Amino acid sequence: MVQKCIHVDFNSTTGFSGLPPEWEARLVSSGIDKEDAVNNSQALLEVLDFVDKGEKKEQPEVIPEIKEYLLTDLLNKTDNPMELFENFEKIGEGAAGEVFLAIEKQSNQKIAIKKIDLNKENVKLLTTEISIMKTSSHPSIIHYIDTYSVEGKIWLAMEFMDCGCLTDVLEEWTNDVQLSEGEIAYICRESLSGLAYIHSLYRIHRDIKSDNILLNSAGAVKIADFGYAAQLTQNKSKRITVV
Structure with missing residues (x-):
């Protein structure tokens, strides 16, 4: 479940209030209309959360010290x-x-x-x-x-x-x-x-x-x-x- 403090708000541009700016921009550019967003609010928020996590760069994994042989x-x-x-x-x-x-x-x-x-x-x-x-x-x-x-x-x-x-x-x-x-x-x-x-x-x-x-x-x-x-x-x- 999405843990951010987000509320359904039909009077807003996207149908939500409290969206992070990058989520709001992504939703506006997606072409999903306000009614669909409100009717499928939880599923949509979970998709936005999933995409957000996927776009965040992970820290490069540190390779442990490897023994070298002759x-x-x-x-x-x-x-x-x-x-x-x-x-x-x-x-x-x-x-x-x-x-x-x-x-x-x-x-x-x-x-x-x-x-x-x-x-x-x-x-x-x-x-x-x-x-x-x-x-x-x-x-x-x-x-x-x-x-x-x-x-x-x-x-x-x-x-x-x-x-x-x-x-x-x-x-x-x-x-x-x-x-x-x-x-x-x-x-x-x-x-x-x-x-x-x-x-x-x-x-x-x-x-x-x-x-x-x-x-x-x-x-x-x-x-x-x-x-x-x-x-x-x-x-x-x-x-x-x-x-």
Whole structure:
């Protein structure tokens, strides 16, 4: 309810007395006649109040202090991945590197390992990608396992999603594999849930597409590939680059 001291007054220009000047000007320019204003007084006042709140500029949100990592801080320097994993099978390749399916010996679980050549051009992006994955925990974000350095390559271990990416599903659309409206809504909801979580940590993914939405046979939908992601900080609260 509107809390301002406003009264219905048919003798006034607008049908009200006590309106704030900006409300009165807005009402006069709206074309709403006096009779309609009086007959729908409470609804009209609530609309004016809503518009007024929307036009007031909010104070910019202050980004909390964000810990910055070096790549060496994120590496597992204790374990040898060749002793932890076995049965490597290449399942994908992209501009950033190759992706392998492997078996974790201790749990006998399938995992995915992204192998990336390390060089001075990509070390900063890699550090951001790994730090964001390592410090994210949400049902709609791909689960991070660990990172290793092996013969000049970075091995990024994460959970394996056995149904591939959303692109694979969409490419089968013409072969009688069609998503229902409910399934589309579910994928959108889960993806947006993960994206909202990322944004709550002052992070931006910058590469949301069907290739980076992964699915598994349990029905999970997860955002992956943080290679172009950025962490906003007090010193860098915006990004102006194009990816």
